[in-house]
Amino acid sequence: xxxxxxxxxxxxxxxxxxxxxxxxxxxxxxxxxxxxxxxxxxxxxxxxxxxxxxxxxxxxxxxxxxxxxxxxxxxxxxxxxxxxxxxxxxxxx
Amino acid sequence: xxxxxxxxxxxxxxxxxxxxxxxxxxxxxxxxxxxxxxxxxxxxxxxxxxxxxxxxxxxxxxxxxxxxxxxxxxxxxxxxxxxxxxxxxxxxxxxxxxxxxxxxxxxxxxxxxxxxxxxxxxxxxxxxxxxxxxxxxxxxxxxxxxxxxxxxxxxxxxxxxxxxxxxxxxxxxxxxxxxxxxxxxxxxxxxxxxxxxxxxxxxxxxxxxxxxxxxxxxxxxxxxxxxxxxxxxxxxxxxxxxxxxxxxxxxxxxxxxxxxxxxxxxxxxxxxxxxxxxxxxxxxxxxxxxxxxxxxxxxxxxxxxxxx
Numbered sequence: 001x002x003x004x005x006x007x008x009x010x011x012x013x014x015x016x017x018x019x020x021x022x023x024x025x026x027x028x029x030x031x032x033x034x035x036x037x038x039x040x041x042x043x044x045x046x047x048x049x050x051x052x053x054x055x056x057x058x059x060x061x062x063x064x065x066x067x068x069x070x071x072x073x074x075x076x077x078x079x080x081x082x083x084x085x086x087x088x089x090x091x092x093x
Numbered sequence: 094x095x096x097x098x099x100x101x102x103x104x105x106x107x108x109x110x111x112x113x114x115x116x117x118x119x120x121x122x123x124x125x126x127x128x129x130x131x132x133x134x135x136x137x138x139x140x141x142x143x144x145x146x147x148x149x150x151x152x153x154x155x156x157x158x159x160x161x162x163x164x165x166x167x168x169x170x171x172x173x174x175x176x177x178x179x180x181x182x183x184x185x186x187x188x189x190x191x192x193x194x195x196x197x198x199x200x201x202x203x204x205x206x207x208x209x210x211x212x213x214x215x216x217x218x219x220x221x222x223x224x225x226x227x228x229x230x231x232x233x234x235x236x237x238x239x240x241x242x243x244x245x246x247x248x249x250x251x252x253x254x255x256x257x258x259x260x261x262x263x264x265x266x267x268x269x270x271x272x273x274x275x276x277x278x279x280x281x282x283x284x285x286x287x288x289x290x291x292x293x294x295x296x297x298x299x300x301x302x303x304x305x306x307x308x309x310x311x312x313x314x315x316x317x318x319x320x321x322x323x324x325x326x327x328x329x330x331x332x333x334x335x336x337x338x339x340x341x342x343x344x345x346x347x348x349x350x351x352x353x354x355x356x357x358x359x360x361x362x363x364x365x366x367x368x369x370x371x372x373x374x375x376x377x378x379x380x381x382x383x384x385x386x387x388x389x390x391x392x393x394x395x396x397x398x399x400x401x
Contacts, residue, residue, distance in 0.1 A: 005100050005108075007222040010207035016109075018102045020228040023393065024113035025197050028150050043112040050232075052391045054168040054287045058179060061330040061350045062378070067289040067386040087150055087168060092113060093106040 023050055023091035027077075030056070030087055031068055036080035037088070044092045045075050056085040098211045109220045111211050114197035116152055118225035118400045120145065122192040129179065134262025135329055135348035137161075137185040143178045143192050144171060149200045152227075153178050154283035156191040156397045162334030162347045163190055164288030181288070181332060183267075183347045193283050193400050195227050230282070230396055231275045233342065234389035237290040237333045241267035241346035251298035252323040254353035254376050261351060265294065265329035270336075270345030275394060282337060283397035290333030292346065292384040299324045317363045324356040328378075335392060342392065352377040 004018035026044060031037045051070045059065030068082030079088050097111030109115060125141035132138050145151055150168070157163045161184035171177045180190060203223035211220040220226060247264045249256040300323050307316015331346040354376035361368045 004103065007209050008207075009223070010205055015208070015222050016226050016228070018100060018108060020108060020226075021102055021104065021106065022108060022115060022227050022229055024107060024110060024115055025152075026113050028197075043110070047107065050391055050393075052285075052287055053289065055166065055289065056169050058167040059291055059332070061293070064381075064383060064385055065291065067388070069388070089150075089152065093108075 021093075023093050026090040026092045028087065028089045030085065031079045031082065032085045033083045036078070038076060038078045040075050041077065041090065041092075042075050044072075044090075047092045050091040051077065051088065052091075053086040053088050056087060059084060097214065109211055111213055111219050113219060114199075114213070115220045116195040116227040117198050117201055117221060118227070119147055119151060119194040119196050119200055121400060122194065123189070125180075125189055132258070133185045134258045135351050136183050136262070136266040138348055139182045139184070140349075141180050141189060143180065144175050145178055145192065145194045146174060147176050147194065147196050147200050148174050149196050151176055151178070151194045151196045151200070152285060154193040154195065154285045154393075154395055154397070155180065156193065156281060156283045157337050158188050158190065159184060159186060160336050160338045161186075162336045162343070162345050163284075164286055164332060164334040164347065166288045166332055168287075181334065181347050181349065183334060191397070193395075193397055198224055225400060228395060228399065229393055231278055231394040233273050233275055233392050235273060235335065235342070235344035235392055236271060236387055236389055237344045237346065238269040238271055239384050239387060240294070241269055241292050241331045242294060243269055245294065245296055247296040247298070247327070249296065249298055249325065249327050251300035251325050253357060254325045254327065254355045256327065258351070261327050261329075261353070264296065264327065265348060265351060267331055267346035267348060270343040273342040273344070274340060275342055276340060278340060278394055279396035279398065281396065281398045283395050284335060284337065285393040286335045286390065288333045289386040289390055290384070291386060292331045293328060293382060294331075295326050295328035295382050297324070297326045314362075317361070317368075320360040320362075322358040325353055326355075327353045333390070344390075354378050
């Protein structure tokens, strides 16, 4: 390579390099059903951001189990409106 | 940044930064810890639990060995050093998905003395090349169709939920999906997908019957008679899944639970005067006929063979 970064293991093989692509974890937190959260991450300014959520408790079949709405605006991430406990992951690159 | 480390990749995206944490490979799980439930009707369901060793919340990728639909439906802590991951799959085979588990580098300890570590400003690791950091190969955002079934045509029995699970399953087996193309993926892709979408569909059947022990005169019973009325509501609850077939990703549905609720009433009379009756009800109810959580769900793809 003419420029960039190669990281080798002890066997001389490249384990990671600037030809790779990834999503980096900015934060991972829990928001309970009926609650909301708002967080600010200066790092994500101008960068691609991806969010996802995981149900902590499997959604029941006997009632509506509404997922949270996760919105990203500038450096702010807000989570609200869900009836279930969930983990929220914020990724950036 | 005024201090620290940042590396960009060839796309000018951040690859490593002391302000974030890369995800690193924690382990591969090829066998579920237990089977939570299964059935072969309604398109089939397999629901497994995998217990994975992780001290921080893991991010799970699935290698999907069949073209059935898969989804991670639950991630919950189990003690201080484990998480339970629940995965569902449509279809009736016994083939299980492999889980590739990733987490930030605080969850692992490397033994190799060779590599590169980047620390955050609190002294905890942000990146450690010895721990097989996550590299991805693609991704998209999927939305499930609002109805798991294109149309429901039912001739199920109105009486006391008498139709078999097989007959009900033929009515409710999901057949709707949205299609996405993700080109140039590896031969052994692994998928991150947390299932949020859910749907419930039901069909209502009612019928009645009259018995007359006397004379039937223009539809009226002269003598003693009985009137029977039945209702049966068959239902199926679905959760969202994804399937992969040679470059085509589908967002479809997995039947997760089914049941039926019934009601019965009997009225007796003699010469038009009521002489008694009875009623009964039974079965189980789901929540209402509704589809939820159709917002865009992230799917991230990586090369599983890189972590085998």
